[in-house]
Amino acid sequence: MNSSLVLIAEAADSLGRFFHRHLRMILRSVTLAVLALAILAPVLRTVGLGTTSRLIYQLEGNICHQEPGRCIRIGSAPAALCSRCVGAYLGFLLSSLLFSVRFRPGRRVRFTIGLIALAGLVDTIFHLTGLYDTPNLYRLISGLALGAGLGMLVFRFISETETTVSR
């Protein structure tokens, strides 16, 4: 009994350390998977693999409203994420490549991304309050800015924890 408890505790410890060491890679992989599935769903529907496609739509429906008019069309079907979400995940993914221990963008780059993210946030709020409606391309860019801004915060923080470990 006692040895199994020790084993469970050791596993938790190892998992915690793995999570810490590979946090950047984990976030990158999850984001990439979400994006890939969003594109794969309409492709599968177009080629006639309806069941698999439906499963992906259901899965991604948990994180996005999937209104067909607000999604980019791929083939004959809409993507499984709306254009703002595609932009947000893409921006987040790009941020993960931009902010690392080896490469730290200067203040100007950070300020610019922050400003664009703020513009994206304002656009999202205006859109949600119904003040105006934007075409899909605008939503994609606005989402891209938001994702990049969020990524900047997250990956800067991760970079700092990586620096702490390497100290």
Add this chain to the structure above:
Amino acid sequence: MPDLAKSFTYMFEDKNWLSKMLVGAAFMLLSGIIIGIPFLAGYVVAAIKRSYDDEEVPLPEGDNFGDLFGKGIVAFVIVVLLYIPAFILSFVPCGGLLTVFYTLLAMLVFPILIARYAVTNDLNSVFEFNEIIELLRDNIANLAAVLIMWIIFSIIAVLGVLAIGIGFLFTSFWANLGLAYLYGKVYQEAMKKKETVNVGGDAT
């Protein structure tokens, strides 16, 4: 890293563990009608403080109900404040990405916040954001391990239902105590690490 395995068994080192577990189970039972929640939370806060202080008797007596209730209400306030943004974000269309990140961050930082309150007995200490971010950054591996332990404890606590339902009262209280131990030890280690860095910095 604190002794994770000890969090499963440390409570049984207390001579009066059985009577204390019975009191805890009663708090759990009363939590069903809300009234027990502050007492339970207060007891957990007191257990965190004992873990941080390396007390010889690991479990609090739990007879000062007024004190437990007060501490529990503050702990409840901390939880509510921490999760309000996640609650708001969950109503934002396409806020999934933000909600997931915020919730993960909140779950990682929660042990620091609650242990900080338990040790200082001051709610203001929870709002010292710079220091909290620093503690989170320097101890993220330990906090991630504690988060995984939280998942393990939750699973075991639910398994208590198998013991004619009532077992859940004991297993969930036991899980709360196990987590209290971990929160106290992680915070203790974080503070020791911080002191070491400060001393090292002063020496240079």
